[in-house]
Amino acid sequence: MVSQTEKVTLTTSGDIDVTNDSKLNDLSKFSLTRILNQLSRTKDIFILGRFSNQPENEQSILLINKDAIMEESLVPDTFQHISLTADMTNDVYEKYIASLPVKLSGGKVTVIRPATEQHIRKYSAQLYSFIHETPEMYEKITKPFVEEKALSHQWVYNILEGKSETERVLLRDEDPRLGFVMMPDLKWDPTDRTTLYVLAIVLRHDIKSLRDLTKEHLPLLKNIQSKSLAFITEKWGYTPREIRAYVHYQPSYYHFHVHFTFCGYEAPGTYVGKAHLLDEIIDNIDLFPDYYSKKTISFVCP
Numbered sequence: 001m002v003s004q005t006e007k008v009t010l011t012t013s014g015d016i017d018v019t020n021d022s023k024l025n026d027l028s029k030f031s032l033t034r035i036l037n038q039l040s041r042t043k044d045i046f047i048l049g050r051f052s053n054q055p056e057n058e059q060s061i062l063l064i065n066k067d068a069i070m071e072e073s074l075v076p077d078t079f080q081h082i083s084l085t086a087d088m089t090n091d092v093y094e095k096y097i098a099s100l101p102v103k104l105s106g107g108k109v110t111v112i113r114p115a116t117e118q119h120i121r122k123y124s125a126q127l128y129s130f131i132h133e134t135p136e137m138y139e140k141i142t143k144p145f146v147e148e149k150a151l152s153h154q155w156v157y158n159i160l161e162g163k164s165e166t167e168r169v170l171l172r173d174e175d176p177r178l179g180f181v182m183m184p185d186l187k188w189d190p191t192d193r194t195t196l197y198v199l200a201i202v203l204r205h206d207i208k209s210l211r212d213l214t215k216e217h218l219p220l221l222k223n224i225q226s227k228s229l230a231f232i233t234e235k236w237g238y239t240p241r242e243i244r245a246y247v248h249y250q251p252s253y254y255h256f257h258v259h260f261t262f263c264g265y266e267a268p269g270t271y272v273g274k275a276h277l278l279d280e281i282i283d284n285i286d287l288f289p290d291y292y293s294k295k296t297i298s299f300v301c302p
Contacts, residue, residue, distance in 0.1 A: 024111065029053060030062065037125040042268060046123040051113065060113035061123055067106040067189055078104070110186055118151050122252070126302030130273060134296045138211055146208055146254045156255045159183065160203055170198060171231050178223040179203040182231065185259070187268065193236050196243075196262040200224045207256035210249040210276060210297070215289035221282050224258050232260060244270065245278040250299055273300035 029052040036046040043066040050059050084096040112119050133142060158164035160181055171182035180200045184190050188197035202220065207213065213221070229240045244261050248269055251257070258278055261267040269275060284291040 027062070027109070030060070033059065036061070036120065036123045048115070048120060054114065058114035059120070060111060061115040061119055063110040063112070063123065065108045065110075065187065067108070068192055068195065069104055070192060073103055108189065116151070118149075121302075122151075128300050128302055130298055131301045132296055132298045135294055138297075142211075142250075150254045153253060153255050156201060156253065157205075160201065170235070171227070173223065173227060174203075175223075176203060178220050180220075180224050180228075180258075182228060194262060195265045195267075196232070196236060196238070196260070197265070197267055198228075198232070198260045199257050200228050200260065201255065201257040205255070208254040209251055209256065210247055210281070210292050212256070213281065213285060213292050215285055218282065218285055221258075221278065221285075225278055225282070228258070228260055238262060246270065246275040247278060247281060248274055249276055249297055250301065271300075273298060 030049050031052070032047055032049045034048050036048050038045040045064050047062040047064065048059060049062070054060065078101065081101040083099040085099075086094075087097050088095040155164065159169075165183070168183055169181055170184065173179040173181075180202045182198055182200050185197040185199055188195060202224070204220075207217065225245060228245070229243060232238055232243055233240065242263050244259075244263050244267075246259050247257075248259065259267070259269070259275075261270065281292075288294070
């Protein structure tokens with residue numbers, strides 16, 4: 001069975017607002033099995049459990065993320081509704097535990113149901129190490145894994161074919177060889193332009209990752225780069241110099257896509273061992289057409 005990914009929003013009233021065709025109005029039918037992981041820097045927590053209306057052999061995952069506090073939410077009477085408990089005082093510094101009003105406590109919930117074992121591994125806490133993947137290692141280990149055991153891409157194909165999430169599509173280029181669909185990343189709250197995070201997902205199905213890129217794909221990469229940056233400038237007012245465009249290796253799913261984030265935002269996955277700048281990818285292929293099939297690529301892996 002193909003897993004469904006649903007995104008809902010915790011509103012300022014504490015209710016849950018469904019942002020797609022999901023039937024969820026709240027999480028009252030969800031019961032917790034265990035916490036898979038929690039990330040204090042990004043204020044995320046990943047929870048394994050199941051809904052009471054699911055078969056006993058199925059599980060679900062909740063990805064809960066707290067919203068950033070936006071300037072427009074700080075109305076004149078906001079501070080009258082914040083209570084404090086003293087925690088520490090040192091010279092000019094005072095630290096308190098705060099109880100915030102509901103309007104500052106919103107968040108998002110992404111639901112994966114039913115969750116596969118691969119989903120559970122993906123969102124569980126991991127011990128990471130650096131892998132230096134040679135071309136030979138890719139052919140013998142990584143490529144067979146991608147072809148045989150990677151997560152289903154049906155949800156990607158549904159987007160590309162206009163069957164799902166059509167209301168979330170920001171930009172569509174229908175060219176069969178050069179085309180792509182631009183979508184907001186699930187982690188991004190579109191009301192906050194300072195955390196801008198969008199994806200350009202290629203229409204063609206024959207490019208799985210960075211390893212597949214050759215000189216043949218330069219027109220595609222340049223098309224994605226130019227049209228995406230122009231759209232971002234027009235819609236959000238950022239100049240190309242303010243946007244970080246990059247590709248993940250290893251990617252979270254093996255259908256080629258490019259990430260675009262605001263440089264002032266510390267987006268997840270922008271670190272060494274994960275992100276490869278689109279400008280540099282284009283330059284490398286310009287210099288050596290088979291660069292990524294011949295190069296040893298280092299990445300962080302659980």
